[in-house]
Amino acid sequence: MTPLSPDILDAVAHGAHHDPHSVLGVHESSDGWVIRARRPLAAEVVAVLDDGTAVPLTHLRGGIWEATVESFPGRYTVRATYDGTEHVTDDGYRHSPSIGELDLHLIAEGRHEELWRVLGAHVREIDGSQGVAFTVWAPNARAVRIKGDFNGWDGSGSAMRSMGGSGVWELFVPGIGVGTRYKFEILTRGGQWIEKADPMARAAEVPPATASVVTDTAYEWSDDAWIEERSRTAPVDRPMSIYELHLGSWKQGLSYRDAADQIIDYVGAQGFTHVEFLPLAEHPFGGSWGYQVSGYYAPTSRFGSPDDLRYLIDRLHQAGIGVIMDWVPGHFPKDAFALARFDGEALYEHPDPRRGEHKDWGTLIFDYGRNEVRNFLVANALYWFEEFHVDGLRVDAVASMLYLDYSRNDGEWAPNQFGGRENLEAIRFLQEVNATSYKRYPGIAMIAEESTSFPGVTAPTSAAGLGFGFKWNMGWMNDSLQYIGRDPMYRSHHEGELSFSFVYAFSENFVLPISHDEVVHGKGSLFGRMPGDHWQKLANMRAFLAYMWGHPGKQLLFMGQEFGQMSEWSESRDLDWWMLDQPAHRQLHGFVAELNRVYKDHAPLWSRDHDGAAFSRLGAPAWNPNVLAFARRDHHGNTVAVICNFSGVPLGDFPLDLPESGTWTEVLNSDAEAFGGSGQGNLGAVTTDARGSATLTLPPLGVLWLHHRADA
The missing domain is CATH 3.20.20.80 (Glycosidases)
Structure with missing residues (x-):
């Protein structure tokens, strides 16, 4: 075997070689098999073979030691002596790569759907040794090494090997496991060493610390029934x-x-x-x-x-x-x-x-x-x-x-x-x-x-x-928040801000979001956007949420709005949970729970969200710009009518043509006294004439949900 040049030995000694495994570990030579190990500052280094044979190694240069044996040594450990103290360890450089050719091919093609199983840090057993296999993609690097709490944060003895054109680097480190903290040291093409956390790390230190952490899972899931049920139907239905x-x-x-x-x-x-x-x-x-x-x-x-x-x-x-x-x-x-x-x-x-x-x-x-x-x-x-x-x-x-x-x-x-x-x-x-x-x-x-x-x-x-x-549905969110923030006295001039969403409501499968973005950066809370005194703000909140839950699309509400948090959200403190001690806000809280209960119980409100044929506007015979009414149907002909009065006054004897004749049950009234409202309504039901016409009482700043069964 040709002697290794000083440049190569120095590069390996400093952890700056792109393929340290080509030097360290076991290699066939004309004289047998060469064992090399990097043990800087050691006084003596011995390879202990599986049969107990001790093979002394000779120092070459820069902490690189070498010995030749006649036959392939198989598994061995390295015993190094420092100041009379012996340290016996497995040698990671004797192991074959922990990542296969197929994985490397899929990575290069961009087609590895389970990338996390092969890149990153994984607890493995390789050739009888327990340890961690590290892999990282760094195609522009000249060298890569691992530093961590297992090597005193000195990566020079843990250099990785390049796996060729894939740009992946690999090293198996025996004797470490879950909880090990680490980073990659990368030698750039410009000759600079930089430190990086593992892009594929599956755990990290608690910020502001930035090291990656080796992890593994032994968690046993108990949600099989949920996953099975989830797979049967699409969320849109x-x-x-x-x-x-x-x-x-x-x-x-x-x-x-x-x-x-x-x-x-x-x-x-x-x-x-x-x-x-x-x-x-x-x-x-x-x-x-x-x-x-x-x-x-x-x-x-x-x-x-x-x-x-x-x-x-x-x-x-x-x-x-x-x-x-x-x-x-x-x-x-x-x-x-x-x-x-x-x-x-x-x-x-x-x-x-x-x-x-x-x-x-x-x-x-x-x-x-x-x-x-x-x-x-x-x-x-x-x-x-x-x-x-x-x-x-x-x-x-x-x-x-x-x-x-x-x-x-x-x-x-x-x-x-x-x-x-x-x-x-x-x-x-x-x-x-x-x-x-x-x-x-x-x-x-x-x-x-x-x-x-x-x-x-x-x-x-x-x-x-x-x-x-x-x-x-960001358009709905912007328009509806602008509308609901107006004084009821002027809302009649802006009815289109609420109804325009019906024009495109079925062009996509929508979620209606009142998200964190609407309650930060000086926007205030949803409650704070509402006009009027405290009672009117809460009434507007209930009416807005009932309109939102009735509107085609799924609903999203950011935490705190369900009880009318008055202050703007800040990530640095709790929600204002004390507000639930205020009776009026506890009633709003109860109203949102009732909204969700009734919503889930009535399929017209969710089963055909994406189907414009299941939706119709209501308004005849007495159109009022402060009243927004529409009906929604499920697959079985059941219907829910959503009737919103966004004016500040009750509307008695309000005529409205409903899509079905018969009895319509009032399943939700945002003005109910139980929710803090004035208690105006229709005594629990509305009955139409044979043509479907009815006369209703619409509460101020209130929304009614009326339900008609297909077989009623």
Whole structure:
């Protein structure tokens, strides 16, 4: 065997060689088999073979030791002596790669749907040794090594090997396991060593610490019945009333496990069908609410371990509550320890700043056209469905992904290959992640926060749509909040702000959101937007929510609005739970619970949300600009009429033609005394004449839901 050059030995000694396994470990030579190990500062180094034979090694250079044996040594350990103290360890460099050729091929092709199983840090047994297999994608690196609490945060003895053109680096480290903290050290093409957290880490230190943490799961799920039931029907045909929740400020100090019982008891009593968590992936800055993600595969450790989050979701499922999680593939922060310029160059982000940077948010944009980056994100969505059993992902800031000129002036963006403003690579990515998610996990919901009129957001990918299950109806949200904030005296001039949404209500599968974005940054609370005195504000709240729950589409309400929190939300403190000690706000709280109960019990309000044929406007014979009335039908001919009086005065003897003749039961009255209203109504029922005409009492700032059975 040709002697190794000093340059190679020095590079291996300093952990700067791209293939340390070509030097260290076991290698065949003309004289037999050579064993080499790196043990700097050792006084003596011995290889102990499986049969107990001790083979002394000779020092070559820079802490590299060598011996030759006649036959292949098989398994062995290395005994090194320092100042008379012996240390016996397995040698990671004697092991074959922990990642296979098929995996590397799929990674390069961008088609590895279970990427988290092969990249990152995994507890493994290889050739009889327990340890952790580390793998990372860093194609521009000259060398990569691992530093952690297992090697005194000195990575020079834990250099990884390049797996060729795939850009993947690999090393098996024996003798370590769950709980090990680590980072990657990357030698850039410019010759700089940089430290990075693992992009595929499945756990991380509690911020502001930034190291990745080796984890494994032994969690046994108990939600098989829920998953089976979920797979049978599409969410669009089921009731969906979503409680949006920021875990850190709903009640401060709760862990994932602590939160389980409290969320189940509260959300269950309120009748919401789903909880939507603001992003729970690891993020360095709590004030971002989770929307600037540094660890896409790591549930934030602020509230516990990954298995603790599994426990929370499992418990929610067992209680009949679905779980949606916000997901942020549109941008990522510039923090030096995370994805930005990961291997010294633009890698996850698009290299052209006109496509790779959000100046408004101070963040970077993924390079959706790069196979490995697209794969990283598609697999991440699948990871949350597979490993955490979430029922849906609400995809943040989709509009910013769709348009190359999003929030950019002339000259700040580059058109696509056809001269257009659409980000074709991002569109293909969204189509892929949606199609793949629905294929693998029937019954889940992919939900787009999309604020423009981009066509076909919820159209299937087979019809050139984006393939989402739902889209947030931002137009409805803006118009309806503007309307409800007006003094009732002037609302008659603005009826179109409420009714315009009916024009396009069935163009997509919509969610109606009153989200966290509407109660921050000086916007105040939903209660604070309402006009009038305290009683009128609460009446407006009840009327608005009853109109919202009756409107075609699913509903989403941000925490605190269900009891009329008066102050603007802040992530740094609890909700104002003391307000439930105020009788009027406790009544609003009870009203929202009743809204959800009646909603779930009446299929016309949810079973044909996407079907314009199941909806009709009502208004004849006496049109009033302050009255908005419409009817909704289910698959069996049952009907619910929603009649809203947004004026500040009651309307007695109000004539209205209903779509069916007979008796209509008053199943909800937002003005009922039990909810803090004035108690005006129709004594529980309305009866029409043979033509379907009826005379009603419409309470002030009130909404009625009337139900007609098909067989009545």
